[in-house]
Amino acid sequence: xxxxxxxxxxxxxxxxxxxxxxxxxxxxxxxxxxxxxxxxxxxxxxxxxxxxxxxxxxxxxxxxxxxxxxxxxxxxxxxxxxxxxxxxxxxxxxxxxxxxxxxxxxxxxxxxxxxxxxxxxxxxxxxxxxxxxxxxxxxxxxxxxxxxxxxxxxxxxxxxxxxxxxxxxxxxxxxxxxxxxxxxxxxxxxxxxxxxxxxxxxxxxxxxxxxxxxxxxxxxxxxxxxxxxxxxxxxxxxxxxxxxxxxxxxxxxxxxxxxxxxxxxxxxxxxxxxxxxxxxxxxxxxxxxxxxxxxxxxxxxxxxxxxxxxxxxxxxxxxxxxxxxxxxxxxxxxxxxxxxxxxxxxxxxxxxxxxxxxxxxxxxxxxxxxxxxxxxxxxxxxxxxxxxxxxxxxxxxxxxxxxxxxxxxxxxxxxxxxxxxxxxxxxxxxxxxxxxxxxxxxxxxxxxxxxxxxxxxxxxxxxxxxxxxxxxxxxxxxxxxxxxxxxxxxxxxxxxxxxxxxxxxxxxxxxxxxxxxxxxxxxxxxxxxxxxxxxxxxxxxxxxxxxxxxxxxxxxxxxxxxxxxxxxxxxxxxxxxxxx
Numbered sequence: 001x002x003x004x005x006x007x008x009x010x011x012x013x014x015x016x017x018x019x020x021x022x023x024x025x026x027x028x029x030x031x032x033x034x035x036x037x038x039x040x041x042x043x044x045x046x047x048x049x050x051x052x053x054x055x056x057x058x059x060x061x062x063x064x065x066x067x068x069x070x071x072x073x074x075x076x077x078x079x080x081x082x083x084x085x086x087x088x089x090x091x092x093x094x095x096x097x098x099x100x101x102x103x104x105x106x107x108x109x110x111x112x113x114x115x116x117x118x119x120x121x122x123x124x125x126x127x128x129x130x131x132x133x134x135x136x137x138x139x140x141x142x143x144x145x146x147x148x149x150x151x152x153x154x155x156x157x158x159x160x161x162x163x164x165x166x167x168x169x170x171x172x173x174x175x176x177x178x179x180x181x182x183x184x185x186x187x188x189x190x191x192x193x194x195x196x197x198x199x200x201x202x203x204x205x206x207x208x209x210x211x212x213x214x215x216x217x218x219x220x221x222x223x224x225x226x227x228x229x230x231x232x233x234x235x236x237x238x239x240x241x242x243x244x245x246x247x248x249x250x251x252x253x254x255x256x257x258x259x260x261x262x263x264x265x266x267x268x269x270x271x272x273x274x275x276x277x278x279x280x281x282x283x284x285x286x287x288x289x290x291x292x293x294x295x296x297x298x299x300x301x302x303x304x305x306x307x308x309x310x311x312x313x314x315x316x317x318x319x320x321x322x323x324x325x326x327x328x329x330x331x332x333x334x335x336x337x338x339x340x341x342x343x344x345x346x347x348x349x350x351x352x353x354x355x356x357x358x359x360x361x362x363x364x365x366x367x368x369x370x371x372x373x374x375x376x377x378x379x380x381x382x383x384x385x386x387x388x389x390x391x392x393x394x395x396x397x398x399x400x401x402x403x404x405x406x407x408x409x410x411x412x413x414x415x416x417x418x419x420x421x422x423x424x425x426x427x428x429x430x431x432x433x434x435x436x437x438x439x440x441x442x443x444x445x446x447x448x449x450x451x452x453x454x455x456x457x458x459x460x461x462x463x464x465x466x467x468x469x470x471x472x473x474x475x476x477x478x479x480x481x482x483x484x485x486x487x488x489x490x491x492x493x494x495x496x497x498x499x500x501x502x503x504x505x506x507x508x509x510x511x512x513x514x515x516x517x518x519x520x521x522x523x524x525x526x527x528x529x530x531x532x533x534x535x536x537x538x539x540x541x542x543x544x545x546x547x548x549x550x551x552x553x554x555x556x557x558x559x560x561x562x563x564x565x566x567x568x569x570x571x572x573x574x575x576x577x578x579x580x
Contacts, residue, residue, distance in 0.1 A: 202240035280393025281348030306571025344572025387435025434483030524573025
């Protein structure tokens with residue numbers, strides 16, 4: 001009896017398990033293999049011409065296909081077969097701009113998802129996939145080209161990417177050209193660049209070269225390869241080569257002595273500019289003296305001395321600022337004493353400081369290469385609140401205050417003889433004016449007068465004729481202003497003006513450029529990469545600020561960068577080059 005119960009229980013247990021298995025949801029079958037088998041079968045049918053409903057005529061070869069398969073991968077065929085096109089009812093469809101071998105590869109991809117992309121067929125496959133709107137195949141071609149990209153082929157790939165509007169590949173190719181310019185320029189494809197394409201790279205500050213000689217040699221290879229067309233383009237290309245930044249010996253031997261350049265008179269002004277820069281050290285502000293971002297030399301803005309926030313203490317600090325990195329570095333301090341209302345300028349990459357409250361005839365030079373001060377010949381006259389500017393390799397000290405009266409006198413410094421010589425005095429005595437050299441002339445803008453008034457007069461000195469004339473007056477009567485020259489235009493700021501103004505010597509006109517966050521006076525002004533840097537200065541509440549404002553003449557915008565190390569006014573501000 002017990003044995004029978006045990007068998008009954010066993011039977012019931014088995015029955016219960018069977019019921020649970022029936023209730024448990026079944027795992028769906030993976031259709032990947034199933035779909036693959038169907039496509040493979042259809043591809044075999046295609047190759048045999050079975051169950052096909054359209055023939056693609058490519059060159060002299062006929063491909064038997066299924067409209068539904070073609071339409072599933074190509075929006076081109078879907079539109080052809082579903083819309084009211086003639087081909088929607090035709091049994092034979094002719095295709096152009098595609099070769100038969102490439103069409104065979106594409107059909108293998110459409111039916112089975114496999115294709116062998118190689119260097120010698122990728123362009124044809126990409127072109128065909130673009131024509132037929134097979135996006136997944138186009139993406140595979142782009143991925144393949146991306147993996148093949150190197151300095152030897154980036155020019156060709158860039159042109160191909162631009163042709164088919166492949167933005168990501170085009171940008172990557174151009175980036176490689178910028179970053180590997182030296183190696184890229186040695187390959188044959190580099191010579192296939194058009195003049196316009198080459199100019200785009202030459203004019204880019206981000207072109208990665210250690211020295212400008214590399215750029216010049218690349219240009220001359222291109223010019224000589226293009227022969228007549230190259231010689232016609234030489235002047236336009238050479239405008240974007242930064243000849244003044246070359247080693248002077250290289251410039252003399254390789255550039256000035258080059259026969260192709262000697263036979264191109266249009267290039268002579270560019271050679272003259274570089275020659276003047278090398279010999280006289282004039283602070284030219286064109287793009288050609290602006291170091292590229294990754295060169296072994298960089299521009300630095302140097303802030304010299306000045307007064308503290310309350311205008312009480314005279315600061316001995318000399319600080320350099322690298323806008324590229326946002327880093328401040330302290331340089332050698334003034335030797336022995338502090339002073340304010342000095343005048344500063346740069347010549348041959350050295351910084352000159354003259355006058356000031358104490359020993360106001362003294363002139364010091366900071367040798368930027370060794371970071372050391374050297375005492376130079378003294379001024380002929382005590383000066384403070386005066387201005388200095390370099391013009392044609394010489395320094396001019398202009399106006400100021402000698403402790404008793406405003407000065408109209410001007411003296412010129414010759415660095416070869418270390419002497420100061422008087423030149424013709426200004427038409428009006430002024431101090432705290434903006435003194436700027438531009439277009440081979442000296443401009444003295446505004447300033448304080450003898451009766452404590454302020455002027456809007458602009459006095460212009462012609463060194464060739466040693467005489468002064470008046471130019472169009474400034475927008476307002478003011479003093480405590482600063483000015484710089486950027487590519488033939490003078491920009492002035494300060495004097496508690498709430499805007500930046502520009503003066504154009506070519507037509508003797510003034511223009512308001514941009515508003516400032518607030519009025520400033522006795523601020524520093526310097527040029528970096530074609531932009532005006534406004535450093536510190538005193539606001540209308542009488543206190544100095546540590547702000548650094550940047551004005552971009554191209555966009556007419558004012559932005560703010562990393563502040564100065566301390567609030568400063570009445571300071572000097574210049575831009576110099578420094579080897580990294």
